[in-house]
Amino acid sequence: MKVYISGTFYEQDEAKISVFDHGLLYGDGVFEGIRAYHGRVFRLRDHLDRLFDSAKAIALDIPMDGDALMRAVTEACKVNGIRDGYIRLVVTRGVGTLGLNPYLCKKSEVIIIADSIQLYPKEMYEQGMKVVTVGTLRNHAEAVNPRIKSLNYLNNVLAKIEAINAGVMECIMLNGQGQVAEASGDNIFVLKHGVLKTPPVWCGALEGITRNVVMDLAREAGIEVRETPLQRYDLYTADEMFMTGTAAEIIGITEVDRRTIGADGPGPVTRKLANAFHALTRTEGEPIL
Numbered sequence: 001m002k003v004y005i006s007g008t009f010y011e012q013d014e015a016k017i018s019v020f021d022h023g024l025l026y027g028d029g030v031f032e033g034i035r036a037y038h039g040r041v042f043r044l045r046d047h048l049d050r051l052f053d054s055a056k057a058i059a060l061d062i063p064m065d066g067d068a069l070m071r072a073v074t075e076a077c078k079v080n081g082i083r084d085g086y087i088r089l090v091v092t093r094g095v096g097t098l099g100l101n102p103y104l105c106k107k108s109e110v111i112i113i114a115d116s117i118q119l120y121p122k123e124m125y126e127q128g129m130k131v132v133t134v135g136t137l138r139n140h141a142e143a144v145n146p147r148i149k150s151l152n153y154l155n156n157v158l159a160k161i162e163a164i165n166a167g168v169m170e171c172i173m174l175n176g177q178g179q180v181a182e183a184s185g186d187n188i189f190v191l192k193h194g195v196l197k198t199p200p201v202w203c204g205a206l207e208g209i210t211r212n213v214v215m216d217l218a219r220e221a222g223i224e225v226r227e228t229p230l231q232r233y234d235l236y237t238a239d240e241m242f243m244t245g246t247a248a249e250i251i252g253i254t255e256v257d258r259r260t261i262g263a264d265g266p267g268p269v270t271r272k273l274a275n276a277f278h279a280l281t282r283t284e285g286e287p288i289l
């Protein structure tokens with residue numbers, strides 16, 4: 001595998017970043033997780049827009065424009081023969097001193113890893129997933145705003161530890177008001193009386209690319225969609241529930257805190273949206289030429 005670092009492709013073993021990079025020392029940086037399907041990079045423009053917004057929010061200068069980054073991402077896929085895979089795009093603050101001051105870091109680094117993707121087991125998509133709500137709260141929006149896809153994922157890692165210790169693979173995080181925010185690496189949706197609901201970003205959710213695609217697909221299918229605050233009550237009483245994310249795509253949830261959601265496996269609306277999503281990934285995206 002060849003890894004792109006700031007303009008050059010390196011062999012995997014030679015792809016190295018300084019131990020003085022503030023990305024390592026402080027989790028100071030931003031990233032994106034992107035998918036390629038059938039030789040095309042899905043929603044690349046949306047991912048880059050979010051990356052630039054995340055960078056702006058932490059006063060990080062990305063030393064390339066959107067078009068150059070777009071070319072670098074598709075090139076990283078091409079160089080590695082990736083037609084279906086996962087792309088990790090990382091921008092670190094760069095090398096600085098042993099002190100927080102980001103303004104003393106000379107130059108941010110742009111890293112692109114194009115690899116194959118590790119998916120949840122196939123049975124999980126067929127049978128649905130079990131999740132728990134966890135005690136670790138989503139960051140307050142005036143702390144590290146959850147809209148920033150930053151390299152500082154400890155908040156989510158702590159939640160993930162709780163999930164795994166509880167014997168499940170994902171969890172649902174609440175915000176300081178007890179409202180549902182999102183999963184540790186995915187957005188959350190419930191269906192109740194035919195209305196599809198997801199927390200607004202101000203409740204502590206990342207504005208997921210998959211989330212936005214799913215809301216569009218639902219509306220196109222004539223399903224009413226509402227971005228509205230949800231409580232654990234709304235999870236426990238949902239007719240259907242699913243998570244969305246670049247890695248997970250759309251995955252049904254059939255159990256929350258050991259309470260059964262829906263009847264038997266992922267519900268019909270979840271299945272319908274998952275099918276529509278897969279159809280879209282076959283026709284859309286930035287070609288890897």
Ligand code: PXG
Pocket residue numbers: 032033034156182183184185186187205206207208209210211244245246247
């Ligand atoms: N919330 C959080 C906190 C995320 O990190 C999502 C929601 C879903 O957003 P997208 O844009 O992907 O629909 C994410 C995305 C990984 C991995 O390696 C994590 C994500 C994406 C890709 C890979 O765990 N998280």
